[in-house]
Amino acid sequence: MMKYAFCAVALLVIAGCDGGQSAFTGLGPVSSRITLLIWIMFIGAALITVLICVLLLISIAGPVGWRHKLTTEKSIVWGGIVFPIVTLTALLIYGFSILEAGGALVQAENPVHISVVGEQWWWRVIYHHDDGHTTESANELRIPAGRPIEIKLSTADVIHSFWIPAYAGKVDMIPGRINTLHFVADKPGIVSGQCAEYCGGAHALISFYTVAMSSAGYKAWLAKERADATPALAGxxxxxxxxxxxxxxxxxxxxxxxxxxxxxxxxxxxxxxxxxxxxxxxxxxxxxxxxxxxxxxxxxxxxxxxxxxxxxxxxxxxxxxxxx
Ligand code: HEC
Ligand SMILES: [Cu+2]
Missing domain, CATH: 2.60.40.420 (Cupredoxins -  blue copper proteins)
Structure with missing residues (x-):
C-alpha cells in the first residue's frame, strides 16, 4: 500500500518538474497562483473522496448507532447541503481573487504591448514599439523577463484559445472581440504553449514557443526583428x-x-x-x-x-x- 502511495506522489512530483508546457510549472506570479489553486482543488478533492469512502464503509459495516446517525435529517442537511455550498462558495471566491491577480497587472506601469492573432493554423504576432510603429512576426513569442506583458488576443477566423501554461491561464480568441492577457515571466527561459480550443483540421498542430529574455537581450532582439531582412545568402x-x-x-x-x-x-x-x-x-x-x-x-x-x-x-x- 505504502509503495503505491509513494509511486502516486512521485508521479505527481515528476509531472511538476516538466517545465516545458505544464500548468504545474508556475514561472510567474499569475501562473503560480493558478498552480496553487490546482493543488488546493486536488488535495481537497482527495480528502473529500477519502471521507466519502469512510462514510460508505460505516454505512455498510459500521456500528448500528453510527449507521443510524448517518440517516438522520441533520446529517443530510449538513453533509449534503451546507458542506457543498460552503466549500464551493469558498473556492469560487478564491478563484475570483486569482483572476484579480491578472487584473492587478492591468494597471502595471510600462507593460510590453504585443498583439497575437489566431489564424487557421498558426499565430500572427505583432510587436508594438514605443514610437507607435509595429513589427509583424509569427509563431513565436519573445518577451523580456520581469516586465509586465500585455497581449491583445484576436482571431482572423474561428475561435482559438491562447495558452502558455507556465505563465498564465488560457484566454479565448473570439471573432469580433479583443481579449487581453496579462502576465509576468519570472526569469529567462523557453517554454511552449498551444491553442486550447478546437479550431478545425490542424488544431492539434498549432503550438508555439515563448522565449523570455533578459531586458537587454530583448531590446537587442526587438531592434533586429524590426529591421528588414539581410540574407547572407540571397541570390x-x-x-x-x-x-x-x-x-x-x-x-x-x-x-x-x-x-x-x-x-x-x-x-x-x-x-x-x-x-x-x-x-x-x-x-x-x-x-x-x-x-x-x-x-x-x-x-x-x-x-x-x-x-x-x-x-x-x-x-x-x-x-x-x-x-x-
Ligand atoms: C496561398 C498562400 C501561400 C503560398 C503561395 C505559400 N505559402 Fe507558405 N505558408 C502559408 C500558410 C497559410 C502557412 C502557415 C501554415 C500553418 O502552419 O498552418 C505557411 C507557412 C510557411 C512556412 C512556415 C513558417 C513558420 O512561421 O513556421 C514556410 C517556411 C513557408 N510557408 C514557405 C513558403 C515558400 C518557400 C513558399 C513558396 C514556394 C510558400 N510558403 C508559399 C501560405 C502560403
Ligand atoms: Cu485550435
Missing amino acids: EGEQIFLSSGCGGCHTVRGTPADGKIGPDLTHVGSRQSLGAGILPNTAENFAKWISQHQTIKPQNLMPPFDIFSESELQALSVYLNSLE
Whole structure:
C-alpha cells in the first residue's frame, strides 16, 4: 500500500518538474497562483473522496448507532447541503481573487504591448514599439523577463484559445472581440504553449514557443526583428522564392515579397520552430516543410509545392534559413 502511495506522489512530483508546457510549472506570479489553486482543488478533492469512502464503509459495516446517525435529517442537511455550498462558495471566491491577480497587472506601469492573432493554423504576432510603429512576426513569442506583458488576443477566423501554461491561464480568441492577457515571466527561459480550443483540421498542430529574455537581450532582439531582412545568402534561393509565388502569401521585408496571407518570414531563420511549433528550425526542415507540409501538417492552408528539383529546394532552404 505504502509503495503505491509513494509511486502516486512521485508521479505527481515528476509531472511538476516538466517545465516545458505544464500548468504545474508556475514561472510567474499569475501562473503560480493558478498552480496553487490546482493543488488546493486536488488535495481537497482527495480528502473529500477519502471521507466519502469512510462514510460508505460505516454505512455498510459500521456500528448500528453510527449507521443510524448517518440517516438522520441533520446529517443530510449538513453533509449534503451546507458542506457543498460552503466549500464551493469558498473556492469560487478564491478563484475570483486569482483572476484579480491578472487584473492587478492591468494597471502595471510600462507593460510590453504585443498583439497575437489566431489564424487557421498558426499565430500572427505583432510587436508594438514605443514610437507607435509595429513589427509583424509569427509563431513565436519573445518577451523580456520581469516586465509586465500585455497581449491583445484576436482571431482572423474561428475561435482559438491562447495558452502558455507556465505563465498564465488560457484566454479565448473570439471573432469580433479583443481579449487581453496579462502576465509576468519570472526569469529567462523557453517554454511552449498551444491553442486550447478546437479550431478545425490542424488544431492539434498549432503550438508555439515563448522565449523570455533578459531586458537587454530583448531590446537587442526587438531592434533586429524590426529591421528588414539581410540574407547572407540571397541570390538563387531568393530568386526562386520570388518567382514561385511565395511572396503572394509571405512577407520578407526588404524584398518585393509582401504577402499577408501566411506567416511573416522576414526573420524566420531565427525562430525556434517551423509550422507553428511543429518542426525544429533547421535548414533540412525548411526543405521538408516546403515539399511535404501537407503530410507533416495535414489540411494547413499553404498550397502543396511539389514542383521543385532537389537543388532548387536546397537553395530555397539555405535562403530561408539565412533570414535570421
Ligand atoms: C496561398 C498562400 C501561400 C503560398 C503561395 C505559400 N505559402 Fe507558405 N505558408 C502559408 C500558410 C497559410 C502557412 C502557415 C501554415 C500553418 O502552419 O498552418 C505557411 C507557412 C510557411 C512556412 C512556415 C513558417 C513558420 O512561421 O513556421 C514556410 C517556411 C513557408 N510557408 C514557405 C513558403 C515558400 C518557400 C513558399 C513558396 C514556394 C510558400 N510558403 C508559399 C501560405 C502560403
Ligand atoms: Cu485550435
